[in-house]
Amino acid sequence: MIITLRNEMITNIWEEGSYLPSESDLADRFELSKNSVRKGLELLASENFIEKIPRVGNRVLKSPTGVTIKFGYYPSMIKEAQLDKLVEQFHMQHPLIRITMIPMPYNHTHPTMRDYMESDNIDVMAINNQNVELFMNANTPPSMLEPQQINDGVYPLLTEPFVHEAKLYVQPFMFSPIILCYNKKHFSENNVPEPDSSWTWETVKKTAQQLSSGNDRYGFFFHLLSDNRWPIFLLQNNLVFNREPENQNSLELDKASLKESFQTMIDLSEEVFPPFLSESDHDVDMLFRQQKVSMIITSYFLLNMIEDVDFSYDISPLPYQGSPKTLIITIGLAINKNSKHKQAAQTFIDYMLSHEVQLALRQNTLSLPSLKSAAEWNGPVNIKQPERYFIFRETFPTFNYHTALNVSFSELEEIRQNMKLYLSKMGELQVF
Structure with missing residues (x-):
């Protein structure tokens, strides 16, 4: 309900100054309880999409201004992670953050990924354990990457290439x-x-x-x-x-x-x-x-x-x-330290590391999610997988x-x- 109403207000289906349907009508439309509808409307009010007027209704405010972030990715991730579908789902959940996707080179010949990040002001970039050396060295912290919180649910081995002096600079997304x-x-x-x-x-x-x-x-x-x-x-x-x-x-x-x-x-x-x-x-x-x-x-x-x-x-x-x-290959996500939209970039990475997205990666591809709970999930999947898919756990x-x-x-x-x-x-x- 929240996602739908946000998009309808952003696209002016509900114009500024108009009133949303009653809580009862919204409950019928979305098959929710009135209590759930009320909680959803409170969230929309906290985001300044609507104004709650006692005994009158929920008035639509001027839509908040959105931001666009640039995402550098490996072209193979379209197939390996169904990346375009994940970005589409992100847009539905976060209509005020738009992702512009920019393909990145794999090799170290110029222009490198670092060159692209500097010249194109890329906000978020996929970086594997080989390309990370373009941004990090043994003596100094990476000057272009924003530190991130280590996710305790991620396999510890996957963070190793991306840590400098106990700080994580690339969040592991998937591996093999x-x-x-x-x-x-x-x-x-x-x-x-x-x-x-x-x-x-x-x-x-x-x-x-x-x-x-x-x-x-x-x-x-x-x-x-x-x-x-x-x-x-x-x-x-x-x-x-x-x-x-x-x-x-x-x-x-x-x-x-x-x-x-x-x-x-x-x-x-x-x-x-x-x-x-x-x-x-x-x-x-x-x-x-x-x-x-x-x-x-x-x-x-x-x-x-x-x-x-x-x-x-x-x-x-x-x-x-x-x-x-x-050998192991780990692909992670990094934030440009000079990005003007670091909060939006972090929201995107948090989404990509959520159990929901990591589980979708497990269910719809043969790639291994970095989140252990998703990688080792043994429920039904939407893709034919080899019988010995889980050999990675023992090796x-x-x-x-x-x-x-x-x-x-x-x-x-x-x-x-x-x-x-x-x-x-x-x-x-x-x-x-």
């Missing part, structure tokens, strides 16, 4: 570990046991060869150059880059250990990969959708791209060689950020360029 996804039909047809948490990369190679049927189907594939894929092999080999005391920008690492990690990738690519030159993780999803590969490395986010396939699939913890570790101890390697995301990009030459057998590994 990197996982294995597989075609159940292919396993059944070949009488091959499905993956479990004991699988190593050697198991993957052997199983992939059993599942392969020549040029029509290959057993396993992932986008080799994805920065959410190849660093996993270093993590599983317990590698940590060291820094020279005199030069913190110089990275050192035992080349033998690094080569051992890369060799696992080389063996997989040479022995079981299809002869396909992928440009992104989405190419891998495409081959899986077409049932040209039986197993892929993916994320809960990307499961949203394959949720409508007409065959049965499931997920499993990522195989390992050494220690069972995987939390294996989740790592790329910072566990003691490198920044920008440094990872530099390492990848050198790795490309090495994997192509066109150069030796260099000290970075």
